[in-house]
Amino acid sequence: MLSYVHPAEGISATLLQATTPLLAKEASESAVAVLAAALARHIVFLLIHSSLPGETTQLIAKEMKNAKPTIRRAFVGLAGSVFFDSQGVLDTGGGEVFAKELLPSFEVSLKAISSNPLNSTGGPYEGYVAVAVLLGPFVKSKKFGLFEPPVKIGSPLITFHRHGHCTEPHHICYRNCWCEAIVSVMG
Numbered sequence: 001m002l003s004y005v006h007p008a009e010g011i012s013a014t015l016l017q018a019t020t021p022l023l024a025k026e027a028s029e030s031a032v033a034v035l036a037a038a039l040a041r042h043i044v045f046l047l048i049h050s051s052l053p054g055e056t057t058q059l060i061a062k063e064m065k066n067a068k069p070t071i072r073r074a075f076v077g078l079a080g081s082v083f084f085d086s087q088g089v090l091d092t093g094g095g096e097v098f099a100k101e102l103l104p105s106f107e108v109s110l111k112a113i114s115s116n117p118l119n120s121t122g123g124p125y126e127g128y129v130a131v132a133v134l135l136g137p138f139v140k141s142k143k144f145g146l147f148e149p150p151v152k153i154g155s156p157l158i159t160f161h162r163h164g165h166c167t168e169p170h171h172i173c174y175r176n177c178w179c180e181a182i183v184s185v186m187g
Contacts, residue, residue, distance in 0.1 A: 002038035007045030040081035064105035080129040090141040
């Protein structure tokens with residue numbers, strides 16, 4: 001039912017402050033996925049039109065590193081949705097602050113997955129989201145220094161130069177330099 005609640009000034013902040021802590025404690029994986037999907041548009045609304053409460057941002061960043069795979073996946077997916085579902089969220093002051101707070105969490109997700117991608121407890125989903133966000137909206141915004149040569153993004157796996165070329169040996173960069181393929185797809 002939360003998906004039917006439209007974002008608004010008085011509603012979104014209250015909804016996020018009440019439900020985000022519940023999301024971190026929810027045991028049902030299907031409920032977690034539905035709740036996380038419903039919250040993304042309220043976060044985007046607040047980032048563009050108002051301000052997101054600092055404790056909500058801190059909770060999202062913290063739960064993106066949660067030990068429980070279900071909770072971690074939900075919060076990584078929630079954060080990824082915020083950056084992909086709204087064009088221009090990084091052009092706002094609130095969006096930029098939100099992104100800077102979550103950047104270390106995305107890097108942790110990428111490190112965890114790149115160290116053991118097939119046997120990760122939560123599967124590779126978090127790594128895919130982290131790579132997509134880092135190489136998509138973050139690189140396109142040009143606000144996070146991700147174009148400066150060379151930049152390590154969270155792990156020894158990916159190092160980029162201005163043109164997106166991987167400088168790592170292919171035995172470190174999995175299967176025919178997949179990071180170059182992601183860079184070319186992402187733009």
